[in-house]
Amino acid sequence: MFRENVKMSWENIFANKMRSFLTVLGIIIGVMAVITLITVMQSATKEVTGQFEALGAGTVSVRAPGTPLKRGLSESDLKEIAALENVSGISPEITTGLSVVYGRSLQEDVSIEGYGFTYFSRNNATVARGRPLLPPDEEQKSLVCVIDRTLSEKLLGGTDPLLKEILINGMRFRIVGILADPESENVMSQFAGANENGKVLMPYTTLMRLLKQDLVGQISVYILDTARADETVEALEAVLKKAFNYKDNSYSVINLESLLDAMNTMLSLMTGLLAGIAAISLLVGGIGIMNMMLVSVTERTNEIGLRKALGARPASIQVQFLLESIMLSFIGGIIGLILGLSASYGLCRLLDIPFSLSLGAIMLGVGFSGAVGIIFGWAPARKASNLNPIDALRSV
Amino acid sequence: MTDMSMQPAAGFFSMRGITKVYPMGNEEHTVLRDVDLDIAQGEFISVLGPSGSGKSTMMNIIGCLDTPTYGDYFLRGKPIADQDENELAKIRNREIGFIFQSFQLLQRQNALRNVELPLIYAGMPHKKRLERAEEMLVRVGLQDKLWHFPNQLSGGQQQRVAIARALATHPTILLADEPTGALDQKTGHQVMELFSALNQEGHTIIMITHDINIARFGSRIVRLLDGVLSEGGPDDV
Structure with a gap:
């Protein structure tokens, strides 16, 4: 019986090829729009959050200009922060611009950056040759440094920079490592901007000694369990408040995690919004199906009457018409799915973001089209099943 | 009327x-009045009446459409009046073979x-359906037109297909409504x-017609006039 109904519905769909095609087209466009928008948006979201995470998930950035009496965090403040629960490490960051001398050549305005060793262990910078800065360097305030390729080329020319000594502010530094070139793929590093005069990385303790300062204005705090980031940030702020005697504007904390959250919320809101707009076209497609089914019921009034006279129960008439609309929208759903996935693959290639197949989008598209078939086919099918066979037979 | 229903006839068709009353605005229009009719198995009965005599209503009630x-x-001892839609559909399928004026x-x-159609609703399996449909088409003399579509057949052939369809479920009665009305x-x-x-x-055949020449093919003729049914042999016209 069911098989017969499927067969009959199929025949009816094919009996009106043009009309069926146009009706299905509405569903195709709707499903295609939903799937394309969701897939592309999700791929883009994944890409952006991925970059954000590479930049520093679980990293809390603290800027502490301090108060007129205390312009930064002292060594004991740093120790206290490092000892906080759920903090895996901290890296003070000091940046300045100084001239660097090697032999007879001089490079002015080189970015001199001091970091804690965790900066390297967290993969914020990769050393291409030589070694990164290590805990002993930091403890002993060693006169060692890592330089980037730009500086190496400008200052040392063709000579191998490893273990050469350079002069900064009258102090001799041994070059122990060469930085790898930043990945050009990474949007955020481009955004950060590479110093055109090159840069020198050294232990922050060494740089403090060089600059004769004992306070740090900026640190990165690395959080162990990002799920508990909020409490950790609270504890961190308590330490900072105490360090600066509860003065306003003495510090600021940027939690990358919460930034990421905010961005994710925004992106998923946008995805939902776009999908909603696309769903409207699916709704219009559904109305198209309903329209076609109503016309079909009217056209086939006589046939319905005959079927009833020959022993069709109201339910079997209803199933036959409902199946027809479900099949129509399902065909549309499948074609829309294929077209939508192809379109989103193409778009992702065009926008240069990795294409990620979204199972949710597929299920949404197919499920939605099926639902449209049932919802919009229901009323016409009901109408057909309720037709009085006497009136229906008389309509010839 | 009441005392009649007290003793339900266990007959074949009774x-x-x-009585059928249609509301027309505030008034009521009685189409059939107190009709009594008994038919024995194997009878060929013609219901003869001019248009407006209540023929169609009679046909609809006999056919369990109304x-x-x-x-x-x-019908075969089964009361029709208190059946629901689904039960009526089943009765139409099993007991009645419809033959319409317009095929x-x-x-x-x-x-x-086309012949297979009532068998689908009877729930017969595919293979058996086709065998039965072919058997019926052979019976009405259309063995070489099995795969022809209605528009490839003459009027008489189309009505034969319709008769084959009516025969398909081996119904209790064949119910024909002006079966020759669209034919020369x-x-x-x-x-x-x-x-x-x-x-x-x-x-068993019940044929409804307005044409006395056609009605004479029946073994018994009843007349319907203004909703009143009366017996009358083929020869008293």
Whole structure:
């Protein structure tokens, strides 16, 4: 019986090829729009959050200009922060611009950056040759440094920079490592901007000694369990408040995690919004199906009457018409799915973001089209099943 | 009427006090008045009446497409009046073989598929359906037109397909409504000869017509005039 109904519905769909095609087209466009928008948006979201995470998930950035009496965090403040629960490490960051001398050549305005060793262990910078800065360097305030390729080329020319000594502010530094070139793929590093005069990385303790300062204005705090980031940030702020005697504007904390959250919320809101707009076209497609089914019921009034006279129960008439609309929208759903996935693959290639197949989008598209078939086919099918066979037979 | 319903006829086909009233605005229009009719198995009965006599209503009630306002109708001992839609559909499928004036074939289906249709609703498996449909088409003399579509057949052939369809479920009665109305005289007579032959084989036939010449093919004629049914032999016209 069911098989017969499927067969009959199929025949009816094919009996009106043009009309069926146009009706299905509405569903195709709707499903295609939903799937394309969701897939592309999700791929883009994944890409952006991925970059954000590479930049520093679980990293809390603290800027502490301090108060007129205390312009930064002292060594004991740093120790206290490092000892906080759920903090895996901290890296003070000091940046300045100084001239660097090697032999007879001089490079002015080189970015001199001091970091804690965790900066390297967290993969914020990769050393291409030589070694990164290590805990002993930091403890002993060693006169060692890592330089980037730009500086190496400008200052040392063709000579191998490893273990050469350079002069900064009258102090001799041994070059122990060469930085790898930043990945050009990474949007955020481009955004950060590479110093055109090159840069020198050294232990922050060494740089403090060089600059004769004992306070740090900026640190990165690395959080162990990002799920508990909020409490950790609270504890961190308590330490900072105490360090600066509860003065306003003495510090600021940027939690990358919460930034990421905010961005994710925004992106998923946008995805939902776009999908909603696309769903409207699916709704219009559904109305198209309903329209076609109503016309079909009217056209086939006589046939319905005959079927009833020959022993069709109201339910079997209803199933036959409902199946027809479900099949129509399902065909549309499948074609829309294929077209939508192809379109989103193409778009992702065009926008240069990795294409990620979204199972949710597929299920949404197919499920939605099926639902449209049932919802919009229901009323016409009901109408057909309720037709009085006497009136229906008389309509010839 | 009431005392009649007290003793339900266990007969083959029996109508007692069938009355059909249609509301028309504030008034009521009585189409059938207190119709009593008994039919024995194997009879070929013609219901003769001019248009407006209540023929169509009679046909609808006999065919279980409509229920009477008052009265009792028993088909093979089964009361029809208090059945629901689904039960009526089943009765139409099993007990009644409809033959319409305008054939009522599905134009997009070939002869076999048309004859198969009531068997689908009877729930018969595919293979058995096709065998039965072919058997019926052979019976009405269309063995070489099995795969023809209605528009490839003449009127008489189309009505034969319709008769094959009516026979398909081995119904209790064949119910024909002006079966020759859309046919020329010669073809009409051929169709009527087929009816006579089917009756000879034991099929019970109820034929509704306005044409006395057609009605005479029946073994018994009843007349319907203004909703009142009266017996009358073929010769008293």
